[in-house]
Amino acid sequence: VIPDTKTVVRCDCGYQVTANDEAALVDAIRRHARDVHGTVCSYEEALTVILRADLDAVRPGAPPSA
Numbered sequence: 001v002i003p004d005t006k007t008v009v010r011c012d013c014g015y016q017v018t019a020n021d022e023a024a025l026v027d028a029i030r031r032h033a034r035d036v037h038g039t040v041c042s043y044e045e046a047l048t049v050i051l052r053a054d055l056d057a058v059r060p061g062a063p064p065s066a
């Protein structure tokens with residue numbers, strides 16, 4: 001379930017994608033992983049990335065572990 005607010009997903013490489021639709025986000029993440037990083041990202045993995053992005057959005061100020 002996605003709230004009305006847009007979710008912004010950022011990749012370690014600096015790639016950033018924003019979408020209102022969960023399916024569109026999943027598709028963009030999987031396509032990015034394949035085209036740019038040459039890795040296979042499953043639907044579940046993409047969903048996890050989106051969930052993490054949502055958590056980060058409500059906890060600003062937390063520095064990335066990198």
Ligand SMILES: [Zn+2]
Nearest residue numbers: 011012013015
């Ligand atoms: Zn990337």
